[in-house]
Amino acid sequence: MREKLVAGNWKMHGSLSENKALLDAIIPQLADLSRASCAVCVPFPYLFQAQAALQSGNISLGAQNMSQHEKGAFTGEVSASMLLDFGCKYVIVGHSERRALYGEDDATVAAKFVAAQKAGLTPILCVGETLEEREANITEQVVARQLDAVLAVAGVAGLAKSIVAYEPVWAIGTGKTASPEQAQAVHAFIRGKISAASAEIAAGLVIQYGGSVKAANAAQLFSMPDIDGGLIGGAALSADEFVAICRAAQQG
Ligand code: PEP
Numbered sequence: 001m002r003e004k005l006v007a008g009n010w011k012m013h014g015s016l017s018e019n020k021a022l023l024d025a026i027i028p029q030l031a032d033l034s035r036a037s038c039a040v041c042v043p044f045p046y047l048f049q050a051q052a053a054l055q056s057g058n059i060s061l062g063a064q065n066m067s068q069h070e071k072g073a074f075t076g077e078v079s080a081s082m083l084l085d086f087g088c089k090y091v092i093v094g095h096s097e098r099r100a101l102y103g104e105d106d107a108t109v110a111a112k113f114v115a116a117q118k119a120g121l122t123p124i125l126c127v128g129e130t131l132e133e134r135e136a137n138i139t140e141q142v143v144a145r146q147l148d149a150v151l152a153v154a155g156v157a158g159l160a161k162s163i164v165a166y167e168p169v170w171a172i173g174t175g176k177t178a179s180p181e182q183a184q185a186v187h188a189f190i191r192g193k194i195s196a197a198s199a200e201i202a203a204g205l206v207i208q209y210g211g212s213v214k215a216a217n218a219a220q221l222f223s224m225p226d227i228d229g230g231l232i233g234g235a236a237l238s239a240d241e242f243v244a245i246c247r248a249a250q251q252g
Helices: 017-031 046-052 081-084 096-101 105-121 132-135 139-159 181-195 199-204 217-224 239-251
Strands: 004-010 036-041 059-065 089-093 120-125 165-166 206-210 230-233
Touching: 004 081, 004 089, 004 105, 004 165, 004 206, 004 239, 017 046, 017 217, 017 239, 036 089, 036 181, 036 239, 046 059, 081 105, 096 217, 105 120, 105 139, 120 230, 132 139, 139 199, 165 181, 181 217, 181 230, 217 239, 230 239
Parallel strands: 004 036, 004 230, 036 059, 059 089, 089 120, 120 165, 165 206, 206 230
Antiparallel strands: none
16 A cells, blocks of 8 residues: 655745744654655755754655756755755655746756656656646646656656655645545546556555645545645645644545
8 A cells, every 4th residue: 555645845934933833843743643654845944954853753854946957056056965965855846836937847847856866865746737728628638748758767667766746736825626536537647647657656656636735625635546645835834734634644
């Protein structure tokens, strides 16, 4: 059986004092999780703070982005090895905000995916369609194109050491969650597509759902057969919400 993973994406939120309060609240409450894993993906300046706090407990650390380059004249960028220095296990690549606001195309996302794995990080690869694309009935085409870009450079074996997050762009930060059936359909499509290359890798692939997951809808989403936890934005900033979502993954 696949493990469920819940990862909080704090986005560009937080301060030293707010983070301390949040981490102090969630770490002890999640100390007994065994059937699900939890992670927090924090802004770069707070990696050190989070790494120190997460020494106790069983929550993993992740980052929200990284450079595809190993080192060099890339002002303002952060490399995979720097993330490893701060104890990161995960890094989100291809979040829709990076794709839409910072011009990250499929090839760039794929290069980041490969660079993350090469360094020893587990990439959380975000894929998903916009509202216009859903309404044009091209959701599967869009998700397939985003996956194909990664498959072309990492191969299906690359996906064995990664997490995929299906995040319909229209559901992110909007309060509009995909219904469990809508999400399940795309998750099944993703697993089926990977299965065509390797049934074994597809069966073991953790596919998270992201898009306005809250304590109130997490259990239903996580009960679907191909939904293996969630990538959580807004609700990850509330200790009560995040803990309840992680608990729902533990039950599901
Ligand atoms: C996200 O940032 O990846 C996300 C899913 O955000 P939210 O949960 O707020 O929709």
